[in-house]
Every structure is written in C-alpha cells, then in structure tokens.
Amino acid sequence: VDCVHIKIHRKRSVASEAFYVALAVTEEGTREVLGIFNMPQESATGWGDIFDKLKERGVQRVGLMVADGIKGLDTVIGEKFPGTPLQRCVTHLKRNMFAKVRHGDKAALASDLRDVFRTGQRDYTIEMAWEKWQTMCDKWGKDYRAIKLLRNNADYKAYMTYLNYAPEIQAMIYTTNWIERLNRDFRRVTRMRTAMPNEESVLTLMGRVAMDHKAFDRALPNITVDKKLFPD
Incomplete structure (x- = not known):
C-alpha cells in the first residue's frame, strides 16, 4: 500500500492531495490493483478507512502488508486484519x-x-x-x-x-517497488495535465492506467514457493 500525491482543483484553489493505492498479489500469483481512493492527506486513520472498504468488498485475509514508514499503520493493520505481519519498505x-x-x-x-x-x-x-x-x-x-x-x-x-x-521472494517483498513503479505511471499521465479538475477525473485516469498494466496479468516467478503466503 502507498499514496501518490496529485494536484487537483477544489474550492477554486489547487493543492496536492493523497490518492491511496492498494496493490495485491492474488492467490494465483498475479498482481491486481484492489482500489484507488482519495483523501486530502495520508494518515494511518485514512488507511483504516480504506481497509474497511476493502473488507466490505470481500478481502478476507492478508498474508503480508508492505508499506512505507507512516506512523501508526502497524496498529491499524492489527485492528483491521489481525495477525497480519508488516514489512516496512x-x-x-x-x-x-x-x-x-x-x-x-x-x-x-x-x-x-x-x-x-x-x-x-x-x-x-x-x-x-x-x-x-x-x-x-x-x-x-x-x-x-x-x-x-x-x-x-x-x-x-x-x-x-x-x-x-x-x-x-525476499527481494520482491522487502520494498514497495512494485507500487512505486505504478505510482510513477500515475504521475506521468497526470503531470501532462498540470492540475486535474477534480478528484473524479484523477480516479478515472488512474483507474485506466491500472487496468492497462499488462505486466499485472502475468504470474510472478516463484512467488507461490513460500507456503506461509501461498499454502497448498
């Protein structure tokens, strides 16, 4: 999980706001963007709201959470997905x-x-x-x-x-590199437009970029070798 900050118009002014991105490795070993959400700032509380939304949509268990060093995230993960280990980037x-x-x-x-x-x-x-x-x-x-x-x-x-x-799989999971590369693609397509007119336009554009990521359709090599994350 990670946030990308993008400038949008709101109340006749332009400011950078946080767009929360959750990227998963599925049981089949492929990657999938589970959701993109907007809040003005990134916070552990904000991530708690995101995790609730993902649970409502059917996420039942998380084998491992990989994130940057945002304070309080470990507590929120323990509340929303008890027993889930946290790997900081x-x-x-x-x-x-x-x-x-x-x-x-x-x-x-x-x-x-x-x-x-x-x-x-x-x-x-x-x-x-x-x-x-x-x-x-x-x-x-x-x-x-x-x-x-x-x-x-x-x-x-x-x-x-x-x-x-x-x-x-250690080199795959000890950083947020997968989602950082995706965030670079988000920034590239939004930067060409200077400031986006509203949050809906950003979510539409980011969603299109995520769905067009063909690399996510391929299974990651050796990812399912770890039976803690991928039990038979």
Missing part, C-alpha cells in the same frame, strides 16, 4: 538513513546497509540482521547521534520481516 529506510549523514559518507553507509538487509540467503535470520543493525548503529553513531539513537529501537525490526519468508 527498506528502500524508504535507506533514503532516510542517507539524510542523516554527510554526502561523502553515503557510499560507505549504503554498503553497510546492504550488509544488514541481505536477501536470498537461506541461513540469514532476523536475529542476525538485528545484530548487524546494532553493530552498524554503534559504528556510525560515533559520528552521528541521530543514528546512535536508532540502535535499540525495536520498531526497526519491521524492516526485517521479509526474512521470515522464502529466500526466493
């Missing part, structure tokens, strides 16, 4: 981490982050990743207090949820 985390260091240190920090957030290794566990995270925070915390303060923040374990799943 590692790409968003890396961007936030790079903002905490000088430009000349970004390459070295990127290397250390790759070492923490490994994918595709069958013997690499959350416990090992957490230990590497703490070691990394100790190292960089000597020069950057903002990183030192992250060392024991258990919220960051939500970025490591992907390690509970089959190595073959």
